[in-house]
């Protein structure tokens with residue numbers, strides 16, 4: 071896929087075919103994520119691929135947070151918790167590391183799309199909850215970026231409108 075086409079045509083998918091993404095493909099995506107720009111080369115990103123037990127723990131935690139919410143965690147065959155490891159010592163560095171982690175997560179979604187996979191960056195409430203954090207074994211110094219959903223798409227997705235360039239770009243003197 072052409073690079074620009076990949077950027078323009080990546081979409082959020084909420085319906086997936088049941089087959090999970092194989093580990094070799096996931097490792098290729100994570101290998102590419104390493105090339106996110108990263109001040110001080112801190113490698114702050116962490117990715118946890120949820121196996122059946124981890125998904126079960128997260129679903130139980132989700133039910134505690136909001137009854138009925140766990141079924142949304144069954145939408146995609148492959149779930150990846152994306153976090154960043156922060157020091158808590160330097161707010162500037164922590165912010166930069168959070169931004170670098172978000173870029174790494176986007177690389178995972180974009181390169182998944184390039185391979186014909188569907189993706190979805192979701193930030194469910196359970197990941198802001200101590201029970202959800204414990205379900206995934208997150209450390210105190212980790213900040214959650216999101217739960218990346220991956221799998222094979224069921225259908226095409228229409229592109230939501232984007233604001234035109236003139237609305238958000240200024241060329242200063």
Ligand SMILES: Cc1cc2nc3c(=O)[nH]c(=O)nc-3n(C[C@H](O)[C@H](O)[C@H](O)COP(=O)(O)O)c2cc1C
Nearest residue numbers: 080081082083190191192193194215216227229230
């Ligand atoms: C940080 C972040 C968090 C998001 N969290 C959610 C979410 O919790 N629920 C949701 O439906 N979409 C979520 N999204 C996906 C956006 O809604 C989606 O990207 C947007 O609608 C544009 O659609 P597109 O990805 O197909 O271009 C999130 C995206 C980002 C970058």
